[in-house]
Amino acid sequence: MRRIMLGNEAIARGAYEAGVRVAVGYPGTPSSEIMEFLGRFDEIYSEWSVNEKVAMDVAIGASLGGVRAIVVMKHAGLNVASDPFYPICFMGVNGGLVLVSSDDVGAVSSPTEQDTRIYARLFHIPMLEPSDSQEAKDFTALAYRVSERFDTPVFLRTTNGVSHSMGVVRLGKRRETRLPAFEKTSPKFRPQGGVHPTVMHENAHRRLKRLEAFANRTRINRIEWGDRRVGIVSSASPYQSVKEILPEASFLKLGFTYPLPEALIREFAAQVKELYVVEELEPFIEDQIKAMGLQVRGQDLRSHGGPLSKEALRDGLAEVLRKLGKKRVRPRASQPGAIARFPTLCAGCLHLAVYYAIRRLQRGMKDREIVIMGDIGCYSLGIAAPHNMLSCAFAMGSGIGAAHGFSRAINGDRNKAILAYIGDSTFLHAGMPALLDAVYNQSSITVVIADNRTTAMTGGQEHAGTGVTLKGERHPPVHIVEICKALGVEDVHEVDPYDFERTLEALRQAIEFDGVSVVIPIQACRMFPKKLKEKPYRVLSDLCTGCGQCLNLYCPAIIVSDEKTAKGRQKAAIDPFLCVGCSFCAQICPVDAITCE
């Protein structure tokens, strides 16, 4: 049977067919759909773990328990998970263990662009890189055979180009493998008491030698002979782009990209006149080929940031294209009038209301400047104009620690009020230890935990505070306000952010509090898990003075109308399709010109 599948769906399917029994992960673009698809299989236990480190711990435990396990995250998540992952890479596995990490090339939805291929080298483990949906499925299944045969976790790395592309996939059947029994007395998972870490290190290098021999003969590394004047080494989605532009060249297509197949690379290099590497981001393959003493070009023909587009490839390989007699057609220029359409906070989003309240508070306290340490979530959109709310955002849960550190740095400077801004999912992910740290060490900051009842940025996934699991089961939710109290916060305010006066007052009190204070505005996301919409509001045109107060909310539903006041000011209007009826704008209108009657 053939089906068109998203790369991420194909990975889930591959895991299913390989008999995987435990799947764990934390959402992050572009990896999120893998877990969502895995959650649909009854045969697989799957969960959104509280963060990637915990997900990794759970997957390792499952492997020790003798089943095949998969652990899924995005590039930034791998940084979090690397702590427990590093040792297990040296110790080995019991049931097959596959780590999927997806790199957000182009940083579509990330604070950084990161090439996690380098981790394969650091971890001393094999890495497989599919280049389309069919390979995504096939390589996932292969990864389990490699894992168990070589006693190692396996790294399956994808990028947006594979994760969020679709292709035709041939389906297979699920095969439950016979799993090795776990011996609780096995010395290999007990450093110091069992195998000494230095011995583990030696073993990891010996294993790499055997893996390299495998890389030289596996079919997923293959030579496609063509014109031998040009030899191209490539992998993942860049392979697809360059294969299309230069189908007549000779190719060494790599699916198994760490450790590299040195003998195969030498064989290929010896038979082509010029050798090129086509890869995205860091010169990962190129540097290793250079270390083999071979002459190769690549890095000098491309940029390091962003996806390797066909246009960039044609520019970089212009000389090669000419040599092979390929003419370039000059495309049309892009239209100058195509103004930008940036992603924005949605109409009725709680962050719009909280940001507005903070701005209003700032206006009222001229002697103190509010500085906000941001975090990772929808509210990161508040970094950009017109909001300009957050001063930083670098890793999940880091805003609270940064706020604490910043307040210590300015040591008692009462001219500044230090805020940390974080969401519910991010707070549970990595914000809790930071809050504990700030409380115990007597910081004086205000933490806003904007609780929209979901992991909104990545598409509305469930978490421990929602009361729903990945499998759709209902479990008792954790209560963030209780967590804060248990961590020792004495000043906690729960508010409805749609209630402007109360929100403003809670923020004012929290900022004035000497110590760690927390404000928790709670209002469900209007988009996820289901769309929420109430009767739209409208502007009573006769009453509108065109003061622009409602426009300062930056709600996408509030627009400038064509109508003008006697003084020539443009009146406001509300788009009834976008308005979700949150009432916030009606509360801040100074002349009561907004109503839903």
Place this chain on the structure above:
Amino acid sequence: MENSTKNVLIVGVGGQGAILASNILSEVAMASGFDVKKNEAHGQSQRGGTVPSHVRFGRRVYSPVIGIGEADVVLAFEELEGLRFSHFLRRDGRLILNRQRIYPARVTSGIDRYPEDVASMLREDGIEVVDVDALGVADRLGNPLVVSTVLLGVLSNYLDFSARRWKGVIRKVVPEKHRKINLDAFEAGRVLLRNG
């Protein structure tokens, strides 16, 4: 090899149904025996951003991404998005433009101005523009959400797949209670230009 692949770029704004339309086209191409690849934007595009969906089909398709100057057809669900992606068209390519405007935040907040007459601008640049009022058709059928199926009907006139094949896939993909209106929408789109 490069030329044997057909490239259809479907562009719109989050929530308009461009992704669903590209899924239907992909299924039609696969059912017709082609290799199909497709690439689309996820994540932030859901928040009022641009949604480009690349659909490519042929004997053997490598990259899922359509490059600048490679699209046989750009199907634009919205005027500004049509303008934005017009340079993806081949020299002899065609732009199907739904005459619908969705204002970006920078326009509603007064920073930018929405371009005046997109169809004329593009025609002046020598682009073949087929402009339709698909939203009007969808409204007449009684559901503005079927605008994407109306546009697929228009698109079907420019691709070599039978109406039967299209309707078979629509029947398969669309839930039963919306099936009839979507089949009607497809037919309305298909004959839209013939009736002027």
